[in-house]
Amino acid sequence: MSFSNLDLVNECDSFPYYQTNPSLYAASLSTYYSLRVHGHDYPLGYLLPSVAQVFHNVPHWDLDSTQRTLTLIAGHNADERSEAVRQTLLALRKTGHFKVLEKWRDELYAVYGRNKELLFRVERSASPLLGVVTYGVHMTAYVRVPEEEGGMKIWIPRRAKTKQTYGGMLDNAVAGGMASGETPLECLVRECAEEASLPEDVVRARVKAAGTVTYFYIRTEKAGGETGLMQPECQYVYDIELPVDVVPRPGDDEVEEFYLWSVEEVKAALARGEFKPNCALVMLDFFVRHGVLTAENEEDYIEIVARCHRKLEFPTL
Amino acid sequence: MSFSNLDLVNECDSFPYYQTNPSLYAASLSTYYSLRVHGHDYPLGYLLPSVAQVFHNVPHWDLDSTQRTLTLIAGHNADERSEAVRQTLLALRKTGHFKVLEKWRDELYAVYGRNKELLFRVERSASPLLGVVTYGVHMTAYVRVPEEEGGMKIWIPRRAKTKQTYGGMLDNAVAGGMASGETPLECLVRECAEEASLPEDVVRARVKAAGTVTYFYIRTEKAGGETGLMQPECQYVYDIELPVDVVPRPGDDEVEEFYLWSVEEVKAALARGEFKPNCALVMLDFFVRHGVLTAENEEDYIEIVARCHRKLEFPTL
Known part of the structure; x- marks a missing residue:
């Protein structure tokens, strides 16, 4: 080969391109959930439905299955949001549900908003679950x-x-x-x-x-x-x-x-x-x-x- | 400044990006006509409506105002298509309708299809009218x-x-x-x-x-x-x-x-x-x-x- x-x-x-394959792109987007932060009305990443659904009824998060959005609703600044994300991920790690969290690295990755402002930090091994830019x-x-x-x-x-x-x-x-x-x-x-x-x-x-x-x-x-x-x-x-x-x-x-x-x-x-x-x-x-x-x-x-x-x-x- | x-x-x-401004991108696309070649079902360029409408009832071309497409229907190979495009553009040049054609350069630019095949050649000064890649x-x-x-x-x-x-x-x-x-x-x-x-x-x-x-x-x-x-x-x-x-x-x-x-x-x-x-x-x-x-x-x-x-x-x- x-x-x-x-x-x-x-x-x-x-990942498909809208420009060259709009129907495949649209089909992908209608499958995935988009990650948001409360007050920031744009996607920060895409999640698989099987991942997003785990956040149902989890504190700090709002899962909207109609809009297909998962929104981090906790915190008023980057530190507070990061702490909420950390608590969620530590709890998820304990359940053993996600294999990627078994490789917990104790390294934090930054997630930015449209004005290049830090929105929150996330444990490295968890970033692909949220689908954010690293x-x-x-x-x-x-x-x-x-x-x-x-x-x-x-x-x-x-x-x-x-x-x-x-x-x-x-x-x-x-x-x-x-x-x-x-x-x-x-x-x-x-x-x-x-x-x-x-x-x-x-x-x-x-x-x-x-x-x-x-x-x-x-x-x-x-x-x-x-x-x-x-x-x-x-x-x-x-x-x-x-x-x-x-x-x-x-x-x-x-x-x-x-x-x-x-x-x-x-x-x-x-x-x-x-x-x-x-x-x-x-x-x-x-x-x-x-x-x-x-x-x-x-x-x-x-x-x-x-x-x-x-x-x-x-x-x- | x-x-x-x-x-x-x-x-x-x-030109707007779908990725960052889908509504502006969609609004642009619903305004423009897309250029096609018969038998090749994908856009080769975008035209302003004011340009596309000039091709109404012009031989070698099919203007579809519902689909907003302008399709080159003449010719079975690159040479025949190029000749049809040349005839159209020479006629348009004579009418004096398009200012860009006053800078006629007698240089031919190539327009390619999805398999990198030559679809047709177009006079350089006319390429922005058709909105094709140069x-x-x-x-x-x-x-x-x-x-x-x-x-x-x-x-x-x-x-x-x-x-x-x-x-x-x-x-x-x-x-x-x-x-x-x-x-x-x-x-x-x-x-x-x-x-x-x-x-x-x-x-x-x-x-x-x-x-x-x-x-x-x-x-x-x-x-x-x-x-x-x-x-x-x-x-x-x-x-x-x-x-x-x-x-x-x-x-x-x-x-x-x-x-x-x-x-x-x-x-x-x-x-x-x-x-x-x-x-x-x-x-x-x-x-x-x-x-x-x-x-x-x-x-x-x-x-x-x-x-x-x-x-x-x-x-x-």
Whole structure:
């Protein structure tokens, strides 16, 4: 089985588009519940009916089965709302009803409103239940080599086989979720040390912000836990050109090893479907920005570029 | 008057989004006619009612005021359809009804179907009447300077004041429309010679493909001709780092002069609204890809990146 680059995009950005398939989009929306916060009359995420119905008669929440909305009605500010969400999720976790809550991480993700104001914080493992936008950082690390050797080699880590999610799959050099209160760059510097043992001074001197990759993922069994949960995501994308003598090394038990691969080797691994879905998307965006993929060698070029930068229907930071 | 970067995006990508404003989007769609080709049951572009109604009882076309569709019914292949479109447009041009047709250019743009097949060709000046997707190339040329001088300077041309469209505004180093049958790279090499007198060997050795910028523009008076016409566009984006001794020079009377500006000077000109709208978008995309704009210094970062890469609702190449 060989995957085209567009196949890889379709796997990660799997929620239908209104623009190209209005009937499928409408059918999806009429199935799902939309998450709201009282006083903020717009969706913050989508929930499966099987998830929304669990909030029936739960304190702090109003479930409207006619409008298909789940509204957080507790609290007058972000702290009060966050506490209400925390209480609900701790109670749900105790019941053992949702598998994703078994991976409780004690990390808080931020959910923003239309004016970029913090509405509430939510435990990381619970964010796909609510279907809210989450944020992360992904960095591609590469080394310049002579043009006749392909111009660059790319550092690619393999995730530990024991990792609960996407175990054994390929990843971007450094990637991590952005906790509430962190800036993207601070998050990246922290993850560079934790995941790849890259010294802070090297990172700060060499790293280059290169945009965002946004997509709307529907979780499959590879993600672990319930399938079909909706995960609209924004990854801040960074590049770093490393000197040959700076070698990324696993800093924790999440990475098995780092490979230094040619562009052709990375392309082959992508085609084998070995990359974690959103890491494949970040890799494709890197290839587009660096002129590896072009209009002349990739027939789905325009589609791939647009799909790596989806405009989400929920407010973003 | 100072423009934020998001203001500049809004000016160029001005067609409403279903995702964030479904009611405005629906109201727009119920106003416009959609262009179709017989046997291809999907929209290829949107037309103003005032434009569509002119096609009433015109040979080769079927106007359906109930479905609000204008369908090209002539021809069984691209050549036959193109000839029918040409005959219609030549006749319309003679009537003097549409101002945009006074700028007839004898250049053909290609319109593609869902399988990337050529459906028909259309005279460039007429493409905004039909509201079809058009393609172009935009290249940013820059020179490396020491970090203490800002790291790079950027070549910025000013359009001739006599130019019918966006006269006197700032542009990207090289930009041009892609004629039917051209590849993006061939188009770029040709435009580099014509517009900036850049030698072909320098361009081929140094130019780097860097993605696409896609947006949905609604024409204003600055574009000349009828206003309100819809122009969904895809620009293939290129960067070129030039040596200090390669100086772009106007190759025709379309460019007045080239400036070599610092990033700060370019930012200031953007904020003054001096750039042609789609050139501003290409400049913002360049700044994002080169780490000039970051999540830390641009509050609308995520929105800007997504909006520079709109997924259009029409088939693209």
